[in-house]
Amino acid sequence: MKQYFFSFVSAVVGATIALFSYNYLVKDSKTNNEILNPLPIHKVANSNNFNLPNFTDVAGRSVHSVVHVKTKVVGQYYSSNSMFDYFFGNGSQQNYQPQIMPVGSGVCISSDGYIVTNNHVVNNSDYIEVVLDDKRTFTAKIIGTDPTTDIALLKIDADSLPFISYGNSDDLKVGEWVLAVGNPFNLTSTVTAGIVSAKARNINLSQYSIESFIQTDAAVNPGNSGGALVNTNGELVGINTAIASQTGNYIGYSFAVPVNIVKKVVADLLEFGEVQRAYLGISIASVDQKLAAEKGINETQGVYIADVYEHGSAADAGVNKGDVIVGVNEFEIKDIPQLQEQLTKYRPGAQIKLTVLRGDKKLMFNVVLKNRENSTAYIKSSDLTILGAKFQNLANEDKLKLRLNSGIKVTDIGNGKLKAVGIRNGFVVTSINHQEVSSVEEANEIIKQTKGVVLIEGVYPNGMYAYFSFAL
Numbered sequence: 238m239k240q241y242f243f244s245f246v247s248a249v250v251g252a253t254i255a256l257f258s259y260n261y262l263v264k265d266s267k268t269n270n271e272i273l274n275p276l277p278i279h280k281v282a283n284s285n286n287f288n289l290p291n292f293t294d295v296a297g298r299s300v301h302s303v304v305h306v307k308t309k310v311v312g313q314y315y316s317s318n319s320m321f322d323y324f325f326g327n328g329s330q331q332n333y334q335p336q337i338m339p340v341g342s343g344v345c346i347s348s349d350g351y352i353v354t355n356n357h358v359v360n361n362s363d364y365i366e367v368v369l370d371d372k373r374t375f376t377a378k379i380i381g382t383d384p385t386t387d388i389a390l391l392k393i394d395a396d397s398l399p400f401i402s403y404g405n406s407d408d409l410k411v412g413e414w415v416l417a418v419g420n421p422f423n424l425t426s427t428v429t430a431g432i433v434s435a436k437a438r439n440i441n442l443s444q445y446s447i448e449s450f451i452q453t454d455a456a457v458n459p460g461n462s463g464g465a466l467v468n469t470n471g472e473l474v475g476i477n478t479a480i481a482s483q484t485g486n487y488i489g490y491s492f493a494v495p496v497n498i499v500k501k502v503v504a505d506l507l508e509f510g511e512v513q514r515a516y517l518g519i520s521i522a523s524v525d526q527k528l529a530a531e532k533g534i535n536e537t538q539g540v541y542i543a544d545v546y547e548h549g550s551a552a553d554a555g556v557n558k559g560d561v562i563v564g565v566n567e568f569e570i571k572d573i574p575q576l577q578e579q580l581t582k583y584r585p586g587a588q589i590k591l592t593v594l595r596g597d598k599k600l601m602f603n604v605v606l607k608n609r610e611n612s613t614a615y616i617k618s619s620d621l622t623i624l625g626a627k628f629q630n631l632a633n634e635d636k637l638k639l640r641l642n643s644g645i646k647v648t649d650i651g652n653g654k655l656k657a658v659g660i661r662n663g664f665v666v667t668s669i670n671h672q673e674v675s676s677v678e679e680a681n682e683i684i685k686q687t688k689g690v691v692l693i694e695g696v697y698p699n700g701m702y703a704y705f706s707f708a709l
Contacts, residue, residue, distance in 0.1 A: 238421075240636065242424050244522045247579070248626035249648065250625075254362065255335055263375050265704075269475045271637040275384050277638055280358075283575070285489070286354065290414055292414075292430055292469070294348045294471075295416060295467060295470070295471045296416060296418070296428040298399075298471050299401060299416065299418045299428065299465060299471060300370055300418055300428060301370045301371075301399040301425040302344060302345045302369065302370075302400050302401040302465070302687065303344055303345075303368050303401075303418045303419060303420075303426070303465050304339045304342065304344070304345060304368060304369055304370070305342065305353060305366065305367070305368040305369075305420045305423075305425055306340065306342060306352075306359065306366075306367055306377070306391070306463060307340050307365070307366040307367075308339075308340070308341075308359055308362035308364065308365050308366070309362060309363055309364040309366075309413075310359065310361055310362055310363055324464055329518065330561070333452050336437060337521040338461055338698075340358075340423060341355060341357075341358030341418070341419075341420070341460060341461075341462040341463040341464075341520065342352060342354065342366065342418075342419035342420045342460065342461055342462060342463040342465075343358075343391060343463045343467045344401055344463070344464065344473060345398050345399065345400040345401065345462070345470045345477065346395055346400055346401065346403070346473070346503065347398075347400055347424065348393055348396065348398050348399075348400055349395070349396055349398070350375075350389040350393040350394060350395040350396070350398060350646065351380070351390065351391070351392055351452055351507075352367060352377065352390070352392070352393065352542075353389070353390060353391075353476060353499060353503060354386065354388075354391060354462075354476070355387050355388065355389060355462045355463040355476065356382045356383060356384050356386075356387045356388060356389045356462030357387055357390050357462065358389065358462050358463045359379060359382070359391070359521070360382070360389075360662060361595070361656070361661065361662070363652065364376070365377040365378070365379070365384045365391065367391065367393050369395075369398070370425070370426055371520075373395075373647050375393035375394065375395055375701070376393070377392065377393045378392055378442040379390065379391060380506055380507065381390050381505075381506030381507075381510055382504065382506075382648075382673055383505075383510065383511075383512045384446075384503045384662060384663055385446055385447050385512070385514075386446070386447050386494060386498055386502055386512075386581065387446065387478055387494065387504045388443075388476065388494060388498075388499055388503070389463075390502075390503055390506045390507070392553075393646070401465055401467065401473040401498055402472055402473065403470075403472065403499075403500050404467075404470065404472030404473055404496055405471055405472075405474075405493055405497065405656070406451065406474050406475060406476040406496045406497045406498075407497055408497075409433055409436065409451065409468065409474055409495075409570070409692040410495060411432075411433050411435060411436060411668075412432055412433060412434065413432060413433045413469075414430065414432055414468070414469050415430070415431060415432065415433055415451075415453055415455060415459060415466055415467065415468055415469075415474065415475075415550070416428055416430050416455065416465075416466070416467050416468075416469075416602075417430075417431070417453070417456065417457050417464060417465070417466055417476060417491065418422070418431070418455070418461070418464050418465045418467065418679075419460060419462075419464025419478055420460045420461070420464065421456075421457070421458035421459065421461045421467070422458060422459065422460050423460060424460070429455045429456040429457070429459075429546050430455055430504060431453045431454040431455030431456070431491075432453065432454060432455075433449075433451060433452070434451055434452045434453055434454050434469060435452040435707075436447045436449075436451055436495075437450075437571075437574040437575045438450040438451070438452045438453070438492060438574065439572075439573065439574045439580060440479065440481065440492060440697060443481060445685075447498070447577045447578075447581055448574055448577070449474045449495060449498070449574035449577055449578035449630070450479070450492035450493060450494065450495075450574075451466065451474070451492065451493045451494075451495055451579075451642050452490055452491070452492055452683060453466065453468060453490070453491055453492075453493065454489060454490060454491075455491060456487045456491070457477050457480050457487055457491035458480070458487045459486065459487050459492075459576065461477050462477060462479075462594065463476060463477070463478075464477045464579070465477070466493040467539075471501075472562065473494055473496050474493075474495070474496050475493030475494055475495055475499075476493055476494045476496070476503065476524075477492075477493045478492055478493055478494050478500055479491070479492045480492070480571060486646070490560050493576065497578070497579060497581075497582060498578060498581045499584075501581055501582050503637060505584070505671075507616060509616070509617055509648065510617065511616065511626060511629070511648065512607065513584040513585060513608070513615050513616065513658030514581070515550075515580055515583045515584055515587060515606035515607070516546065516549065516550065516580075516606065516607055516609060516634065517550050517551045517552045517556075517580065517604065517633075518546040518548070518549015518551050518607065518611065519542050519543075519544065519545050519549065519551045519556070519589075520541050520542070520544035520545075520546075520637070520703065521543060521562075521573060521576070522540070522543050522573075523536055523540060523541070523562055523572045523573050524536060524537060524539045524540065524572075525537060525542050528541060529537075529616075529644075530558065532692065534594070535597065536559055536561060536563070536594060536616070538563070538571040538572070538629040539561040539562055539563045539571065539572075539575050539594065540561065540562040540563075540570060540572065540573055541561050542556065542557070542558055542559065542560045542561070542562065542593075543558065544558055545558050548611050548669070549607065550604050550605060550606050550607045551602075551604060552589075552602060553605070554591070554602040554605070556591065556593060556602055557595065559595070560593040560594065560595050560600075560704055561593060561594040561595075562576060562591060562592070563592050563593065563594055563599070564588050564590070564591070564593060565579040565580070565589055565590070565594030566579070566589055570592075577627075578649045580606070583606050584606075584608050584615065585605075585608040585612070585613045585614065586605065586606065586613035586614075586615075587605075587606050588603055588604065588605050588606070588668070589603075589604050589606065590602070590603060590606045591603075592661075599600070600664070609632030609634065609635075610630075615636050620651075621653065623677070623680055623681050623684055624654045624655050624684065625647050625651035625652055625653015625654060625655065625656065626647055626649065626651045626652075626653060626655045626656070627647070627648055627649040627651065628645040628646060628647055628648060628666070628677045628680065629645065629648050629677065630645055630646075630676055630677060631643065631644040631646055631665060632644060635665070639686035639696055639698075639700070640666060641663065641696070642666045642673075642675075643667065643673055643674060643675035643679050644665040644666060644675075644695065644696075645665070645668070645674055645675075645676065645680055646660070646663065646664070646665050646690055647660060647662050647663060647664045647665075647668075648663065650662050654707055654709075655693075655705075658705045658706075659705065660693070660703075660705055661697075662701070663697060663698050664695055664697055665695050665696050665697070665698075666693055666695040667681060667694055667695045667696065668693075668694045668695075669683045669684065669687075669691065669692070669693055669694075670683060670687060671692070671694075672690060680688075683708075687709060688709065689708060689709065690706055690707070690708055690709075691706065691707055691708070691709060692704065692706045693704075693705045693706070700702075
């Protein structure tokens with residue numbers, strides 16, 4: 238009996254010790270847990286209202302107004318046609334350039350079928366096809382092009398089309414949300430979003446182009462060219478044109494022509510057939526620290542006037558060589574792209590207020606802008622064609638840049654003999670059959686009097702000289 242009693246007591250004592258030990262360990266564990274987690278722990282819920290941007294409405298409206306532009310350049314045979322060939326006969330073999338079919342995007346800007354795209358999308362094309370968002374297909378014709386701003390205006394025979402209204406690119410702010418709408422890699426109706434990274438950006442696409450791009454980080458790839466850049470109100474603020482890339486594809490930044498430039502170009506092409514460009518009649522350079530120190534300028538921003546051309550707009554207004562442009566009307570001017578962007582808004586005959594620094598003084602001049610011929614008249618696109626191509630007389634500023642005394646520039650190569658031998662838009666003809674050419678009319682007369690072989694000499698905007706010969 239004693240044996241059972243001691244066993245019972247031992248069990249009770251053991252249970253009591255175990256119970257006290259458990260309570261002590263649990264309490265200590267809670268204490269340690271409170272030390273490690275002094276604050277109460279809660280599950281995170283998305284209960285805060287963060288005003289995140291919602292682009293569904295803008296994207297839905299924009300995609301219906303952006304079209305797919307497909308072009309065709311017909312394959313052709315051509316020969317090298319050098320000066321050697323002209324004197325010693327054409328010993329070169331015929332080369333074949335195969336058919337190519339570039340693609341891009343375009344933006345409907347009116348319900349009756351006017352479409353804006355990039356000039357480089359349709360340049361030299363033999364056929365242009367426009368595919369709408371609803372998959373309807375139309376043949377398009379070119380109303381006009383402006384290689385200087387890389388803008389082209391097309392027209393299709395259609396009515397009641399959805400279109401995007403113009404916004405105001407001057408009001409666009411760095412950091413503002415924008416959407417890029419286009420057809421990259423033939424992926425139709427693609428929308429990407431980003432912010433405005435910079436404005437008035439010059440990326441040196443061409444020596445003679447006007448560049449004041451809107452820079453964004455919205456993804457843009459081949460096929461987006463000519464597509465829409467829209468703000469969060471769904472308004473058109475730019476035409477997507479280029480990307481900064483070493484691979485040819487998007488790697489971080491894209492560039493769009495500001496819509497304020499686009500709508501001026503479009504209005505001129507519709508009314509005159511070519512852009513009415515206004516000039517100050519000056520030679521310029523961007524002000525930086527080095528130039529400021531060299532010229533004794535107190536500012537490190539602005540546009541330095543290196544020379545003032547006689548009888549030009551600036552000269553007539555009293556602007557001097559050595560002045561620094563710091564404003565056009567109400568807009569501050571810090572560098573050349575900003576100045577170019579403001580001037581592209583005006584036609585010859587328009588008056589602007591030009592603010593300049595002259596020493597320590599800030600002066601304001603009323604300047605009446607002129608055309609390339611130093612007059613305030615509008616220049617109508619000439620109906621005069623030479624062998625299927627359209628030309629214009631070379632502007633004085635182009636003569637100075639290319640160091641030429643005369644010449645005529647190809648504005649639309651057309652589909653005639655000149656295109657067949659390899660001449661492209663922008664080529665400046667300096668002589669025909671060793672006769673210097675100073676006007677379109679003069680060139681036409683030389684061609685009319687020529688029988689047999691024609692030798693054309695000239696230069697491209699990049700300074701490369703070229704020679705072409707062919708039989709009439």
